[in-house]
Amino acid sequence: MYTILPRSNGPVLGVEITGKIDIEQEKELIAVAEDLIEEHDRISVLAVLGDHVSLSVEAATTDVKWALTHMAHLQKVAIVADSKLIAAFVAVDATFAKFAGIQEMHFATDEIETAWHWIES
Secondary structure, three states: OEEEOOOOEOOEEEEEEOOEEOHHHHHHHHHHHHHHHHHHOOEEEEEEEOOOOEEOHHHHHHHHHHHHHOHHHEEEEEEEOOOHHHHHHHHHHHHHHHHOOOEEEEEOHHHHHHHHHHHHO
């Protein structure tokens, strides 16, 4: 399940994800992102990941394909989660994202306000 966070504004999309995301929910999120891209060209995304977040295989594949074909439209990505595995993944991914002109950072859940300030700047 996902929730669009009320602080989302302009080219900044904040999303809280809990539980499992299926393909229909993934398509809904992609539609929201594409609407923002159409309006702003480049967007930033703040994703708050709850415990036990997962994606169906179809949703994960769709997500990766979308991200790879829309990298030019992503400016910043903030991942907010307490998982050390996710933190390590973001650290590795941020290196590659930098080559595409995308800034990517991980924040712990108690750093949510810092994450918002970073993504909005």
